[in-house]
Amino acid sequence: MKYTKYSRYVADLADEMSLEDLLNALSDYMLESGFQSQYMYFQQMDEHNLETLRQAIQQALEAGDFMSDELRERIEQLQRDGTLEQLIQRLIDRMQQEDYISVDQPQQDRAQASNVPGQTGDAQQEVKFEITDKSLDFLGFKTLRDLLGSLGRSSFGRHDTRDLATGIESSGASKPYEFGDTLNLDITETLSSAIQREGLHLPLDIEHSDLRVHQCEYQSSCATVVMLDCSHSMILYGEDRFTPAKKVAMALSHLIRTQYPGDSLSLVLFHDSAEEMPLSQLARVKVGPYYTNTREGLRLAQRILQRQKKDMKQIVMITDGKPSALTLEDGRIYKNAFGLDPLVVSQTLEEVSRCKRAGIMINTFMLASDFGLVQFVQKVTAMCRGKAYFTTPQNLGQYLLMDYMSRKMKTIH
Secondary structure (H helix, E strand, C coil): CCCCCCCCCCCCHHHHCCHHHHHHHCHHHHCCCCHHHCCCCHHHCCCCEHHHHHHHHHHHHHHCCCCCHHHHHHHHHHHHHCCHHHHHHHHHHHHHHCCCEEEECCHHHHHHHHHCCCCHHHHHHCCEEEECHHHHHHHHHHHHHHHHHHHCCCCCCCEEEEEEECCCCCCEEEEECCCCCCCCECHHHHHHHHHHHHCCCCCCCCCHHHCEEEEEEEEECEEEEEEEECCHHHHCCCCCCHHHHHHHHHHHHHHHHHHCCCCEEEEEEECCCEEEECHHHHHHCCCCCCCCCHHHHHHHHHHHHHCCCCCEEEEEEEECCCCCEEECCCCCEEECCCCCCHHHHHHHHHHHHHHHHCCEEEEEEECCCCHHHHHHHHHHHHHHCCEEEECCCCCHHHHHHHHHHHCCCCCEC
C-alpha cells in the first residue's frame, strides 16, 4: 500500500521577500554614476558585475530598512548560521527570472566556471548584468510617486494655453459655428438665437447662422529634450549630482508616457561633445573625464526638435558647470578648464539665439550657484524667455516636475 508523508511547509525566505522593495533599496546602486568610485579609472566605473550586486544586496539586507521585524530576525539568524550567501544567490536568481536584470556571461567564462576546479568564484566575479526595461520603468514610477507625494496634490492633465478651441469639455463662452469646428452644440444659445430672429413659435426654424458651439481650452502637445551634463564635475566636490538627475529624467519619462501621451521626450548627453541617448539606456549612463560643451548639446537638441511636429518645443538643461568646451569648424574640440572663455561663451550664446528664433524655450536647472555661472544663466534666460531654477540635487525633481505640469512663467531662486 502506497503512503504519502506530509511535513510542515517551510516558506523560502527568498520567495517571501518583495523584489520591488529590494529593487527600491538598490536604486542608488543600480543608477550609480561613478561617485563612489571617483578615484578609479573611468573605464572601470561602468563594470556592474554579480559580485558587486551581491555586496549591494547584502548591505541592503543588513540595513533592513524595507523589511519587517520578523524578516530582520530571520536575516540575522542566517548571518549567524553563515547561510546568508545562499539567500542572496536565490534573490539574484529571482531577479533574473522575473526580468528585473539580465545576466550576460561569456561562453568562455561559463566553460571555465564549470571545468576548472576552484575557479567558480573568480569566474562569477566577471559576470556582467544589465538592468532591464522593467526595472527602469519601476524605478521611474517610484521616483515619480515620491516626487509627486512631496509636492502634495498635483493636477494631472495636458498643457493648458491661453487659446480657445472647440471640443468636448466646455470652459468658455459659446461662439458661432464655423466650418471645421467640433459640432459640440450649445443648445440653449442656439435656440435663443433662433427665437430672437423669428420669435417663439412651433415649429422653430433654425438656420446655419443660429448655431452656437461650446469652446474649451486648447491643450497643446509638447516636444521636450532633456540635456544632461555628464562632465566630471557632476560627481566632484563631495556630492553626487548626476544620479539624482538621472532619476528625475526617468520620472519625467514615466510622467509623459502615462499622463501626456501626446508629448515626446528625448535625451541628450553633453560633455566634450554631445550625443543622443535612448531613454532605455539612461540607467547605464555615467560621467567621465569630460569638459562641458553646452553649445554642441544645444545644436543636437535643435536638430531633434526640428523633427517633431508639436505646438510647444522646449529644452530642459540640467548642469552644474559653465561652458568650457567648443567644437570648432574643423571638428577639433577647443577646451578651457577655467570656464567662461570669451570664445566659448559667445558661440554658446549664439546657439541660444538660434533656439529663440526657432521658437524653442530653454529652461535651465542649475546645480551650482557661483557668480560666473549665475550671470551666464541669466543671459540664456533673458534671450530665450525661459526659466532658471537654481536648485540642489535634493529638490531638483520637485522643481522640474512643477515646471513641466504647471507651465507657469516664473523663476524660482
